[in-house]
Amino acid sequence: MEFSQNFSVNEVVSFLKEKILVTSEIEHMIQKEQINGQTLLDLNDSDLRTLGFSTIRAVKEMQRLIMQCKNEANGPSVMLCLEEPPFANLHGKILQFSGGCDVIGHLNENGYLRRRDQKIFTNICVEILVSEAVKRGYKKNYPPSALKVDLAKSIVEEFPKLKLKLEGTTGYGHYYDPLRGSGFIENKLKTLRKQMAIEDKMYKKQKRSHSTYASSSSFESSEDADTSGSTVELDASLLEDDSPILKKIKWLKETTPNKDNKAEIYNIMKESHDYRRLEIQLKPMTLTDILEKYPRFCDAYEGGLIDCEFEMNYPECKKFMEIFPPLIQKILKMDQDCVQCDDDGLKSLLVLSKILPPLNTKGRKGQEQWALFKFQGAGCNVGYYAETRPPSLRQPFLLVIGPKSHPEEFFLILDKKVVPVGNSSLLAFYRLFASFWIFGIEYYEKLATFFNFFEAILFGMDPKPSVASLLAALDFV
Structure with missing residues (x-):
């Protein structure tokens, strides 16, 4: 058929x-x-x-x-009937457009495209694409998938600095991914189609009713990587009232952590892992419920049990402290005007939150970083702050004690619970990132692109176009 x-x-x-x-x-x-x-x-x-x-x-x-x-x-392509490849001399064609020289000049000089340059570059490339498609008999703003793939490939071939060198990717998917129907090229085409008169549109999408079905997370996983942490088969009998693990969980809840019982606490957390994971999946537990039943997440070893839980849930995840530090100096070169800070790790995170655009949200630019970090002076009553934080402040987030230029201590705020996470900005952020995953919390919408950067480098998930563009740029900075 x-x-x-x-x-x-x-x-x-x-x-x-x-x-x-x-x-x-x-x-x-x-x-x-x-x-x-x-x-x-x-x-x-x-x-x-x-x-x-x-x-x-x-x-x-x-x-x-x-x-x-x-x-x-779209019908049989007539592309094969034309001798010249559709995007031959793409470099020269871009130079003929207004702004083309400046964009390519910045790319050659710095090795990457700034956000505004990426927009100009994409606009020019799509204009070339639409023109080539119309020549071949296709409807305006509806080029075939094969032609979009040709353009994406031509871009990274003529401009190698724009190619994504992430394992398991095509290298050009941030410009156009035919399987997902996404990328800079497709996003621009969608914008052009929205501006078309209704009678000129090729596909008229029907209005649908809302379904109660929804994915429980705000991210997409790659086909080959099992990173959801929820597909492993677990024994439901673990949740029975007479399960022997319940006595150990009770001991864990009632025991104050110290250096003498550290090994035993870690061992019981590992032994009770399957029970806890199944319980979180199948029972209607809030974050407060989880933390009250397992309080050692909050008060043991500067959040070390969060690390332990995350690594047990996602054993294939790459090590954050091995992957991210080599990128810090490269990231800092992407924005010389960021806030002054002696802590390069924290500063690099602030830069990322600034240069990775928020998704479909309104509000002042530059506020995204403060949904990650809240700075307070020395002497701040951390417990009182967590209880009385502004309702607009999304969580989890990191409360940073000390000036922005020289942070001294970090606390992870989880549903009005305070988790001391030490004085390392990178370890504190890693525990913030891990908390979203182990407790099943959705990212704050403005920061979905920011967190997708870490999904890509740690899990190998499909990067969003802006993240893929940044990863490609970091190879040449």
Whole structure:
């Protein structure tokens, strides 16, 4: 059965059943949401999960199938009939546009594109792409996937400094990723399509009702890396009331940590790990509930048990203290105007929060870093501050004691609980990052791109376009 944009809802169901495994729940959702042939082409990752494609593999299979359908819908490409490659001499073509010389000059001189330069560069490249597509008979602002891939490849071939050298990536996916339908190129095309008159648009997306199904996290994982921490099969009998591990958990809760019982506390945390992980997954526990049942997360060994839990949940995750420190000086070179700070580790984190743009949010620029760090002077009553913090201050966050120029001590604030995390800015941040994962907390929306940087370097997750662009730039700084 060949795909057609004119498929009815029932024909879409029949087509998908021929190509992939479609459960009765997915079939029901397709019928409910009235997914016809045109709407199918416009589905994104979030839409697929709403329809019931809940596993990474199922989503990836549908992404590939949708890309194949888009290529079929665009008809046979006449690109092969033209002798000259569509983006031959891309460098020269960019120089012909206003701003092109300045952008390429900065790239050659500094090895990366600033955010405003990246925007100009992308705008020029997409204008070239649309022109080439129209020459080949495609509708304006609707170039085929193959042509978008050609442009993305041409960009990193002609400008090697823009190529992403992250293991497991194509190197050009931040410009266009055909499987995810994302990247700088696709984002710009979507903006252009929004500005088109309705009658000129190729796909008219139907309005849908909201579904109660939603992913429990604010990130996307790569296909090959099991980083969710929730797919390992656990024994539900662990949660029975007479489970022998409960006595050890009771001892753990009632025992004050000290240097003499440190080894025993760590051992029992490891022994009770499967129970705790299953309990957090299956029981409706708030962060406060978790910390009250397992108070040693808050008061033992400067947050060391948070490290232990994270490493047990995600054994394949790379070591933060091995991966990030070599990047610090490179990151600092990306912004010479950041706040004065003697702690290069903290300063590099502030730079990252400044140069990685927030997602779809409004408000003053430059505030993102203060959702990560709150600075207070020496003598601050940390417990009182955690209890009375401004309601607008999202959490978890790090309370930093001392001036910005010379921080002295760090505290992780978790739901009005205070966790002393020592005087190392990097270890304190690592424990902040780990707390989101082990307690199942979603990132503050403004900082999703910022945290995606660490997902990419630690877990090997797909970087967002702005993160991939930064990672590519760091190779040449």
